[in-house]
Amino acid sequence: MDASEALLLARTQFGLNIAFHILFPTLTIALAWFLVYFRVRYARTRDAGWLATYKLWVKIFALTFAMGVVTGVVMSFQFGTNWPGYMNNVGNIAGPLLAYEVLTAFFLEATFLGVMLFGMNRVPGWLHILSTVMVAVGTSLSAFWILALNSWMQTPTGHVMVDGVWIAGDWWAVIFNPSFPYRFTHMMLASGLTASFAIAGLSAWRLLRAPGDVSATQTLRVAVLVAAVLAPLQIVVGDFHGLNTLEHQPAKIAAIEGIWKTERGAPLVLFALPNEKERRNDYAIEIPKGAALVLKHDANAELQGLDAFEPDRPPVAPVFFGFRIMVGIGMGMLALAWFGVWRLRRGPPPRALLWIFAAFTFSGWIATLAGWIVTEVGRQPWLVYGVLRTADAVGHISGAQLGSSLTGYALTYSLMLLAYFVVLTHMAGKGVEK
Amino acid sequence: MSIDLPVIFAALMGLSILIYIVLDGYDLGVGMLMPAASPDQQDLMVASIGPFWDANQTWLVLGIGLLLVAFPKAHGVVLGELYLPMMAMLIGLMLRGVGFEFRMKALGWHAELWNWLFWFGSFLASLAQGFMLGRYITGFDEGFGFWLFALLVGGSVCGGYVLLGATWLVLRTEGELQSKARAWARWGLLWVALGVALVSVATPLASETVRNKWFDFPHTLWLMILPAASVAAGVWVWRSLRPAVADWKPFAGAVVIYVLAFLGLAYSIFPYVVVDRMTIWDAASHESALEFMLWGTAIVLPCIAGYTVFAYRVFRGKVTTALYK
Numbered sequence: 001m002d003a004s005e006a007l008l009l010a011r012t013q014f015g016l017n018i019a020f021h022i023l024f025p026t027l028t029i030a031l032a033w034f035l036v037y038f039r040v041r042y043a044r045t046r047d048a049g050w051l052a053t054y055k056l057w058v059k060i061f062a063l064t065f066a067m068g069v070v071t072g073v074v075m076s077f078q079f080g081t082n083w084p085g086y087m088n089n090v091g092n093i094a095g096p097l098l099a100y101e102v103l104t105a106f107f108l109e110a111t112f113l114g115v116m117l118f119g120m121n122r123v124p125g126w127l128h129i130l131s132t133v134m135v136a137v138g139t140s141l142s143a144f145w146i147l148a149l150n151s152w153m154q155t156p157t158g159h160v161m162v163d164g165v166w167i168a169g170d171w172w173a174v175i176f177n178p179s180f181p182y183r184f185t186h187m188m189l190a191s192g193l194t195a196s197f198a199i200a201g202l203s204a205w206r207l208l209r210a211p212g213d214v215s216a217t218q219t220l221r222v223a224v225l226v227a228a229v230l231a232p233l234q235i236v237v238g239d240f241h242g243l244n245t246l247e248h249q250p251a252k253i254a255a256i257e258g259i260w261k262t263e264r265g266a267p268l269v270l271f272a273l274p275n276e277k278e279r280r281n282d283y284a285i286e287i288p289k290g291a292a293l294v295l296k297h298d299a300n301a302e303l304q305g306l307d308a309f310e311p312d313r314p315p316v317a318p319v320f321f322g323f324r325i326m327v328g329i330g331m332g333m334l335a336l337a338w339f340g341v342w343r344l345r346r347g348p349p350p351r352a353l354l355w356i357f358a359a360f361t362f363s364g365w366i367a368t369l370a371g372w373i374v375t376e377v378g379r380q381p382w383l384v385y386g387v388l389r390t391a392d393a394v395g396h397i398s399g400a401q402l403g404s405s406l407t408g409y410a411l412t413y414s415l416m417l418l419a420y421f422v423v424l425t426h427m428a429g430k431g432v433e434k
Numbered sequence: 435m436s437i438d439l440p441v442i443f444a445a446l447m448g449l450s451i452l453i454y455i456v457l458d459g460y461d462l463g464v465g466m467l468m469p470a471a472s473p474d475q476q477d478l479m480v481a482s483i484g485p486f487w488d489a490n491q492t493w494l495v496l497g498i499g500l501l502l503v504a505f506p507k508a509h510g511v512v513l514g515e516l517y518l519p520m521m522a523m524l525i526g527l528m529l530r531g532v533g534f535e536f537r538m539k540a541l542g543w544h545a546e547l548w549n550w551l552f553w554f555g556s557f558l559a560s561l562a563q564g565f566m567l568g569r570y571i572t573g574f575d576e577g578f579g580f581w582l583f584a585l586l587v588g589g590s591v592c593g594g595y596v597l598l599g600a601t602w603l604v605l606r607t608e609g610e611l612q613s614k615a616r617a618w619a620r621w622g623l624l625w626v627a628l629g630v631a632l633v634s635v636a637t638p639l640a641s642e643t644v645r646n647k648w649f650d651f652p653h654t655l656w657l658m659i660l661p662a663a664s665v666a667a668g669v670w671v672w673r674s675l676r677p678a679v680a681d682w683k684p685f686a687g688a689v690v691i692y693v694l695a696f697l698g699l700a701y702s703i704f705p706y707v708v709v710d711r712m713t714i715w716d717a718a719s720h721e722s723a724l725e726f727m728l729w730g731t732a733i734v735l736p737c738i739a740g741y742t743v744f745a746y747r748v749f750r751g752k753v754t755t756a757l758y759k
Contacts, residue, residue, distance in 0.1 A: 077498060081513045091503065092719050110489035114485030
């Protein structure tokens with residue numbers, strides 16, 4: 001088997017695992033803060049509806065968290081097995097960041113999770129609320145560290161070469177690298193939107209089965225309101241993130257916009273089929289000078305095309321489509337959330353609106369996955385931008401071993417995901433069939 | 435620098451792995467004992483580990499994480515050699531973890547399926563961990579005998595986890611389930627005794643490095659304290675498995691057996707991180723990385739210890755009801 005095949009298998013396996021994994025933290029990071037809100041609301045009002053909401057979502061949290069933990073354990077092994085060159089070259093920087101994630105976040109969330117789930121009748125109310133807060137702090141801290149590492153891989157700063165290895169010259173610069181504030185905020189908001197739409201969607205599903213259910217109605221209101229606030233924020237932050245990427249990773253922006261040749265006044269490509277062979281867009285629908293206007297705020301500004309970076313440029317199609325899926329869902333979320341807030345103020349929502357919310361239950365997952373594809377594929381052929389190539393980090397695991405383990409993981413994940421959906425649907429329907 | 439950072443991190447890694455083995459060992463042991471219990475008892479068994487298993491498993495992530503970040507060169511070699519058993523362990527741990535959640539929330543035959551997968555995952559993970567340990571001790575030597583040795587260690591680790599799980603149940607349950615747990619613990623102890631005896635004889639035969647370490651007079655005489663203390667701890671566990679004895683004693687004795695076995699193993703291997711191939715100093719990360727981590731570890735580990743004790747105190751006492759009921 002040749003090296004490119006091993007690289008492809010290693011990437012497929014790692015990509016499958018990391019994509020499957022990120023679904024669950026994306027939901028739990030913000031869901032933990034929703035739980036804090038539900039719990040405090042119950043403590044303040046002693047309203048059984050809020051307690052029911054808390055109890056339902058704490059179970060969904062436990063299930064989702066477990067899925068995240070077990071797939072995360074796999075990742076801690078795959079860093080070394082699939083990408084030994086990664087640790088050999090930049091391990092002195094990546095390693096400590098991962099270690100801090102385990103030390104400050106994983107133990108905190110996992111330990112207080114037990115108290116949060118099963119300790120409500122064993123500890124005083126304030127301590128139970130505190131435990132819920134600790135779980136939320138833990139999930140957010142874990143996002144902090146992993147996004148610091150990922151952002152460093154996108155826009156590395158603070159590293160120096162000593163005796164042939166990269167080490168951190170300045171840890172502050174490593175952690176607070178140029179893209180970190182944007183990426184971290186973008187991901188936290190993505191998590192907030194994912195959780196809001198998951199909560200709104202399942203609450204809508206409950207209302208479809210038991211119209212007028214008080215607990216589900218008040219939960220739906222809160223979730224839609226949060227979504228209505230976060231959705232426009234996310235669009236603004238996303239725009240800043242894009243401008244930051246233009247400054248530090250212009251090749252990624254060229255792939256996102258489908259700009260093949262460096263030109264003045266490049267158009268904004270709304271839709272097209274990127275043609276890798278001919279290096280052009282087929283069936284393009286464009287707004288003249290749009291990209292120059294959006295990215296440079298000047299209709300005649302020059303934008304670097306993919307030709308400026310050959311051969312070190314990412315494949316265009318996944319980045320191009322991933323971006324459009326993400327933005328499309330984001331716009332849909334904004335419209336739905338704002339309409340939802342307006343409609344819910346006027347009285348009980350019509351069934352059609354509930355169906356739309358139910359359809360949007362997992363929209364956050366799709367948008368987040370699409371966004372990660374944009375940023376990760378868009379960084380290629382680099383693993384650490386400008387520092388380490390993905391091809392130079394791949395290991396020596398044989399194709400047969402990679403293939404058999406890939407099959408094993410794929411089967412296990414399919415089973416888990418299927419069961420997750422079945423149980424979620426079942427739990428969302430439980431208790432409202434009266 | 436006067437402090438030997440690689441030694442400190444080897445100690446930290448060893449400590450994490452020891453804590454993992456003891457804590458997740460009882461989880462996995464309880465999981466493996468599931469088929470021997472009635473459905474009501476199964477719910478209680480799961481309730482006894484419910485609040486803890488997540489945090490317990492995190493010690494494995496820390497142990498492997500420290501191997502990855504403090505000894506990156508060894509991480510690639512060790513996990514590369516152990517690739518397939520490691521994958522089996524990971525799939526086992528995944529099935530165990532989600533089986534735990536799903537068995538409580540699914541209905542009908544789905545619940546039965548997850549109950550079975552919970553058991554199977556616990557067993558697969560335990561067997562794979564022991565198997566990996568067996569491969570690791572012999573420095574990944576190839577040959578039928580070495581693979582047989584690894585299987586033997588795999589079986590012994592299963593027995594050891596059953597002992598931990600059963601004594602944990604003696605501590606956390608009462609009545610019929612507790613009586614059953616005492617009987618399971620006796621079986622587990624016999625299994626461990628046989629396993630430890632075979633492994634103690636086989637290891638020096640399988641590995642020259644280990645042989646030289648242990649059969650080096652007059653050190654050998656001092657070293658004999660370890661096996662002697664292990665036998666004493668084993669007898670103590672056996673004797674404390676009577677209803678009249680305090681419920682915490684069997685579990686404490688089982689933990690002592692683990693600590694002794696671990697010390698023996700650590701002595702056999704040190705200062706290698708890959709036996710006969712790579713010492714901890716060969717494999718260590720750059721000093722700047724180790725120093726940065728040491729500060730955090732020194733501050734954070736006591737906090738972790740603190741809130742772990744808190745969580746165990748919250749859930750102390752006997753379990754009498756199933757989770758979520």
